[in-house]
Amino acid sequence: MEIRDGFAEALPVPDGWADVVISNGVINLCADKAAVFAEIRRVLRPDGWLQFADIANGRPVPVEAMRDINLWTG
Numbered sequence: 001m002e003i004r005d006g007f008a009e010a011l012p013v014p015d016g017w018a019d020v021v022i023s024n025g026v027i028n029l030c031a032d033k034a035a036v037f038a039e040i041r042r043v044l045r046p047d048g049w050l051q052f053a054d055i056a057n058g059r060p061v062p063v064e065a066m067r068d069i070n071l072w073t074g
Helices: 033-043 069-073
Strands: 018-023 044-052
Touching (some): 018 033, 033 044
């Protein structure tokens, strides 16, 4: 097993590396969801799969919401 440290917006793997990307609430915690989805697209192989259980409406997170820890942990 190998563990790599990184951010969802800049995964430390090469293009087309993943067969499957799974997120269960991780995308919710990212302010720049568009960047996360672009990175997922980059790392998935051409016929790879994405499975996610997140809230990702495509709108930017307001600064006030980013600073409200209760919104991120409640």
